[in-house]
Amino acid sequence: MHKDIGMAAWIRRWWHQPDQYDWMSEYLASRHLQRFSRFLIASVVFFLGVVPVVMLFSPSGPQGHTHRTIAVAMSILSFGGACSWLAGWPSRRVSTLFAIGANAGVTVACLIAGTPATGLLACATFALIAGYVGLHHSSRLLAATLANAIVTTVLAGVRIAEAGDTAMAVGHVLGMLIAILAVPFGSQLLLHLLSLDARMSDTDSLTGLRNRRGYDQSVLQLIAGADRSQCLAVILIDLDDFKQINDTHGHGYGDAVLVAVADNLHRASAMDSVVARLGGEEFLIAELTGPDEPPLRAERLRAAVATTPSEVTASVGVASIALNDIGGTTTTALTALVDAADAAMYEAKRAGGNQVRHRTTTSPRA
Numbered sequence: 001m002h003k004d005i006g007m008a009a010w011i012r013r014w015w016h017q018p019d020q021y022d023w024m025s026e027y028l029a030s031r032h033l034q035r036f037s038r039f040l041i042a043s044v045v046f047f048l049g050v051v052p053v054v055m056l057f058s059p060s061g062p063q064g065h066t067h068r069t070i071a072v073a074m075s076i077l078s079f080g081g082a083c084s085w086l087a088g089w090p091s092r093r094v095s096t097l098f099a100i101g102a103n104a105g106v107t108v109a110c111l112i113a114g115t116p117a118t119g120l121l122a123c124a125t126f127a128l129i130a131g132y133v134g135l136h137h138s139s140r141l142l143a144a145t146l147a148n149a150i151v152t153t154v155l156a157g158v159r160i161a162e163a164g165d166t167a168m169a170v171g172h173v174l175g176m177l178i179a180i181l182a183v184p185f186g187s188q189l190l191l192h193l194l195s196l197d198a199r200m201s202d203t204d205s206l207t208g209l210r211n212r213r214g215y216d217q218s219v220l221q222l223i224a225g226a227d228r229s230q231c232l233a234v235i236l237i238d239l240d241d242f243k244q245i246n247d248t249h250g251h252g253y254g255d256a257v258l259v260a261v262a263d264n265l266h267r268a269s270a271m272d273s274v275v276a277r278l279g280g281e282e283f284l285i286a287e288l289t290g291p292d293e294p295p296l297r298a299e300r301l302r303a304a305v306a307t308t309p310s311e312v313t314a315s316v317g318v319a320s321i322a323l324n325d326i327g328g329t330t331t332t333a334l335t336a337l338v339d340a341a342d343a344a345m346y347e348a349k350r351a352g353g354n355q356v357r358h359r360t361t362t363s364p365r366a
Contacts, residue, residue, distance in 0.1 A: 015139050081098060
C-alpha cells in the first residue's frame with residue numbers, strides 16, 4: 001500500500017514538474033555550448049530532411065503522387081527548421097512548436113512509407129525527439145511525445161504483422177519501444193545530474209563567472225602563489241538601477257545585460273584576476289596590484305561596465321591591503337576586505353552612482 005502511494009506521488013511530481021527550458025538554455029550559454037548545440041541540432045534536422053528525398057528513389061519509399069509530394073514538403077520543412085536553428089537559439093515557444101512539428105513529421109513519414117518495415121524503421125527518430133523534449137521541456141509534452149511514438153510504432157508493427165510476419169513485428173516493435181523510452185528518461189537523468197553539478201560547482205550558471213564559493217577558493221590560490229610585496233585589491237561592483245531595467249524590459253533582457261557586463265569585466269580584468277558574480281547584479285573581482293594601482297583598476301572596470309550596449313552603469317567600491325600586512329587567518333582578512341569594498345560601493349551609490357570609492361585596510365596580527 002505504501003509503495004503504491006509513493007509511486008502515485010512520484011508520478012504526480014513528475015507530471016507537474018515545470019519545463020527546464022530557461023535553465024537548460026542558461027546552462028549551455030554559461031558553458032559556451034549553445035553554438036555547438038545549435039549546429040548539432042541543425043545538422044541532425046538537415047540530414048533527416050535529406051532522407052525523404054533519397055527515399056523517393058527507393059521502392060521502399062513513398063508511393064503515389066500524394067505521398068511523394070508530402071515527402072518533398074517534409075524535406076523542405078526540415079531544411080527550414082535546420083536554418084532556424086542556425087539563425088539563433090529559439091525561444092521556448094518556438095522550441096515547443098519545433099518538437100510538436102517534429103512529432104507530426106515523423107508520424108506522417110511512418111504512415112506514407114512504401115513498406116511496413118521502412119515505416120517501423122522511421123519510428124527510431126522518435127527517440128531523438130523524445131530525448132530533446134526530455135532535456136528541455138515539461139513532462140506533459142514528453143508524455144504526449146511518448147504516447148504518439150508508442151501509438152505510431154504499434155501501428156507500424158501491425159502493418160508488418162498483417163503482411164504475414166507477426167514474430168518479426170512483435171520483436172521489432174519491442175526493440176523500438178525500448179529505445180524510444182530509454183532515451184528521454186536517460187536525458188532526464190542527465191538533466192538531474194547537470195542541475196546537481198550546477199548547484200555544487202564553482203561557476204555561476206548564467207554568466208560563466210565564478211560564484212562566491214569559487215571566488216573564495218580561487219583567491220586563496222591567488223594569494224598562495226603571489227609575491228608578498230604586492231597588494232590585493234578587492235573590487236565590488238553593483239549595477240545602478242538594475243531593477244528598473246528588469247521592470248522596463250523584462251528579466252530576459254536583464255539576463256542578457258548581466259552576461260554582457262560579465263564579458264566586459266572579464267576582458268577588462270588582469271589575466272590572473274578572479275572575477276565572480278555574487279548573485280543579482282553584484283560582481284566581485286580580486287586582483288594583485290601595486291600599492292597605488294587599486295583605484296585605477298577599479299576605474300577601468302567601472303568604464304568597462306559603462307561600455308555595455310545597454311548603457312548600464314555601476315557603483316564601484318574597492319578595498320586593498322598589502323599582502324605583508326595580512327595577519328591572523330587569511331580567510332578573516334579576505335572577509336574584511338569584501339566588507340570594506342561593500343561599504344565603499346555604498347558610498348559611491350549614495351554619491352549618485354557610476355563612481356568609484358576606495359578604502360585601504362589593515363589586518364590585525366595573530
